[in-house]
Amino acid sequence: MERITMEHGGGGRATGELIESVFADAFSNEILSAMEDAAVVEGSAHIAVTTDSFVVTPPEFPGGDIGRLCVCGTVNDLLMRGAVPKYLTCGFILEEGAELAMLRRIVRSMAETAREAKVQIIAGDTKVINGNGGLSINTTGVGFVPEGVSIHASNSRAGDAILISGNIGDHHAAVLSSRMEMKNTIKSDNAPLNEIVERLCESGVEVHVLRDVTRGGLATVLKELAISAGLRFEIEEEKLPVDPQVRDFCGLLGLDPLYMGNEGKLVAVVAGKDAERAKKIMQNAAYGARAERIGSVFAAKEDFDRGKLVLHTKIGGKRNLDVLQGEGLPRIC
Amino acid sequence: MERITMEHGGGGRATGELIESVFADAFSNEILSAMEDAAVVEGSAHIAVTTDSFVVTPPEFPGGDIGRLCVCGTVNDLLMRGAVPKYLTCGFILEEGAELAMLRRIVRSMAETAREAKVQIIAGDTKVINGNGGLSINTTGVGFVPEGVSIHASNSRAGDAILISGNIGDHHAAVLSSRMEMKNTIKSDNAPLNEIVERLCESGVEVHVLRDVTRGGLATVLKELAISAGLRFEIEEEKLPVDPQVRDFCGLLGLDPLYMGNEGKLVAVVAGKDAERAKKIMQNAAYGARAERIGSVFAAKEDFDRGKLVLHTKIGGKRNLDVLQGEGLPRIC
Numbered sequence: 001m002e003r004i005t006m007e008h009g010g011g012g013r014a015t016g017e018l019i020e021s022v023f024a025d026a027f028s029n030e031i032l033s034a035m036e037d038a039a040v041v042e043g044s045a046h047i048a049v050t051t052d053s054f055v056v057t058p059p060e061f062p063g064g065d066i067g068r069l070c071v072c073g074t075v076n077d078l079l080m081r082g083a084v085p086k087y088l089t090c091g092f093i094l095e096e097g098a099e100l101a102m103l104r105r106i107v108r109s110m111a112e113t114a115r116e117a118k119v120q121i122i123a124g125d126t127k128v129i130n131g132n133g134g135l136s137i138n139t140t141g142v143g144f145v146p147e148g149v150s151i152h153a154s155n156s157r158a159g160d161a162i163l164i165s166g167n168i169g170d171h172h173a174a175v176l177s178s179r180m181e182m183k184n185t186i187k188s189d190n191a192p193l194n195e196i197v198e199r200l201c202e203s204g205v206e207v208h209v210l211r212d213v214t215r216g217g218l219a220t221v222l223k224e225l226a227i228s229a230g231l232r233f234e235i236e237e238e239k240l241p242v243d244p245q246v247r248d249f250c251g252l253l254g255l256d257p258l259y260m261g262n263e264g265k266l267v268a269v270v271a272g273k274d275a276e277r278a279k280k281i282m283q284n285a286a287y288g289a290r291a292e293r294i295g296s297v298f299a300a301k302e303d304f305d306r307g308k309l310v311l312h313t314k315i316g317g318k319r320n321l322d323v324l325q326g327e328g329l330p331r332i333c
Numbered sequence: 334m335e336r337i338t339m340e341h342g343g344g345g346r347a348t349g350e351l352i353e354s355v356f357a358d359a360f361s362n363e364i365l366s367a368m369e370d371a372a373v374v375e376g377s378a379h380i381a382v383t384t385d386s387f388v389v390t391p392p393e394f395p396g397g398d399i400g401r402l403c404v405c406g407t408v409n410d411l412l413m414r415g416a417v418p419k420y421l422t423c424g425f426i427l428e429e430g431a432e433l434a435m436l437r438r439i440v441r442s443m444a445e446t447a448r449e450a451k452v453q454i455i456a457g458d459t460k461v462i463n464g465n466g467g468l469s470i471n472t473t474g475v476g477f478v479p480e481g482v483s484i485h486a487s488n489s490r491a492g493d494a495i496l497i498s499g500n501i502g503d504h505h506a507a508v509l510s511s512r513m514e515m516k517n518t519i520k521s522d523n524a525p526l527n528e529i530v531e532r533l534c535e536s537g538v539e540v541h542v543l544r545d546v547t548r549g550g551l552a553t554v555l556k557e558l559a560i561s562a563g564l565r566f567e568i569e570e571e572k573l574p575v576d577p578q579v580r581d582f583c584g585l586l587g588l589d590p591l592y593m594g595n596e597g598k599l600v601a602v603v604a605g606k607d608a609e610r611a612k613k614i615m616q617n618a619a620y621g622a623r624a625e626r627i628g629s630v631f632a633a634k635e636d637f638d639r640g641k642l643v644l645h646t647k648i649g650g651k652r653n654l655d656v657l658q659g660e661g662l663p664r665i666c
Binding site: 007009010011012013014015016034035036037038039040041042043044045046047048049050051052053054055076077078080081083087089090091092093122123124125127129136138140141142143144145152153154211212214215216220224228259261322323324325326331333 | 348416
């Protein structure tokens with residue numbers, strides 16, 4: 001079995017051969033082939049930039065892998081500002097002993113997902129370190145922001161509706177199941193959300209905030225948005241879409257889907273008047289079939305009410321939710 | 334002693350506190366403080382984009398550290414396309430057990446170097462993995478390319494002069510000395526080369542190629558440029574600037590400075606007529622005091638002559654140089 005050696009990271013002939021045989025084949029385009037220190041590409045008056053490192057173990061899991069994950073995570077972060085994703089860079093850190101066959105599968109998966117998400121990989125870097133055959137990938141994304149678009153975290157308003165694009169907790173539950181070698185068919189939701197965002201923006205729906213639900217889960221995201229806007233967010237437990245198998249899995253382990261990460265779900269805060277239309281648009285777009293309106297935004301009655309996130313439970317109670325405490329599962333992305 | 338724990342990577346409260354207490358303090362600016370999924374910033378018609386991961390051990394070495402190194406490496410890659418460096422993103426992968434005090438020093442060093450290099454850090458990400466207290470940093474840079482600028486690897490022409498901006502091998506020798514606990518005063522040359530490039534470009538010197546000398550060393554860089562242009566590069570051994578202490582160090586270990594990496598040196602290929610002027614400009618700019626003209630570019634006489642790199646040795650011999658073979662020292666950057 002071919003494996004990565006320290007020589008692959010030396011910057012000489014072996015590095016060149018690795019790049020040629022693994023990366024060039026999958027990512028090949030004119031810009032990368034030039035092998036310049038930096039890529040020079042077309043720009044735009046306003047650009048969105050985001051960066052993320054991915055360290056998930058195992059690197060291949062039910063429904064996806066670290067290659068698909070890093071492209072989706074980065075593309076989705078650009079989309080959350082209303083940007084059109086354009087370019088990706090990728091920095092690989094390979095541990096000595098990593099299997100070349102696995103690396104090839106991951107790189108192919110990145111290339112396929114990049115095509116799906118309509119982004120071009122324009123720059124890359126590879127380093128090799130001592131270790132146990134693992135790898136991590138940093139992806140940085142650049143997108144173009146159309147004139148007049150202003151979607152940002154503190155932009156929620158009283159009267160807005162809160163929507164989620166589908167089931168929560170899938171990615172987290174899939175990675176955890178895989179690590180615990182549990183027998184179930186839970187799959188990661190890792191997906192690029194271009195179509196949902198494009199259609200929402202084109203439709204004229206008043207989109208105030210978009211945020212993808214990753215580490216920390218839905219509750220953490222909503223709590224942060226409530227604080228950021230100084231408003232009160234209320235959501236209804238019975239509206240939260242959760243896959244039955246994920247619900248059972250969480251019950252068994254004492255986990256709360258509200259704090260479990262996804263990699264292909266977004267929260268949209270839109271004008272209340274547009275809520276129904278936004279839901280239908282999301283439901284008809286790729287990866288949005290199970291979209292739901294889950295709550296509303298209210299003006300804070302008093303100072304202590306600012307930044308509150310209230311959950312109306314199924315049995316009629318109310319719970320104040322905070323951001324994730326403690327460890328979560330750090331290596332789901 | 335405070336250390337990084339897995340909880341710092343969970344995406345919840347501990348992650349927030351780490352970002353607040355370590356990164357926000359040093360990097361603070363309006364764009365970062367907004368804590369959005371992506372930064373939205375002013376763009377330009379042509380942008381340069383580059384990415385690099387840094388895994389050097391030890392992370393602090395004589396003359397620099399991984400924080401200064403990652404900013405210099407990325408800024409220099411942008412400069413090598415004639416771009417004005419504007420934005421940086423940084424992705425930290427911290428190993429459990431990393432010292433917070435060390436992380437703070439590295440982050441401060443990054444912030445200072447970013448100021449020196451006139452770039453703004455606009456996006457970041459932090460992950461925590463199992464390990465032995467180490468860290469790696471990915472930096473991705475975005476720069477603006479002025480209209481009409483076209484500096485690229487295959488742009489050398491017969492009759493051009495080859496210049497180097499200063500002593501070769503310093504960074505490599507410094508990191509290796511530090512790892513071997515050798516007693517000397519060799520320091521890394523890690524430096525941002527903005528001033529050299531700005532002044533060369535403003536002066537009207539016909540700059541055809543710029544390339545920073547990193548992994549693989551000067552010989553690897555020049556061989557790649559010769560191949561890329563299909564021309565013959567010739568350099569003179571006696572013109573190569575090498576610090577006497579670095580020369581002794583290399584002699585002792587049987588290393589060749591021609592294959593040792595730098596992190597603050599560039600090769601410039603300029604029109605022969607401008608060679609003297611270019612040398613003076615470099616010598617008067619920050620980090621260019623020891624700049625030298627080291628050789629010339631020739632038309633290939635025959636097909637076998639294309640892409641040759643010839644070294645004229647001090648004793649009057651000729652040697653064909655190839656790119657670095659074997660391992661080098663993978664973790665110098």
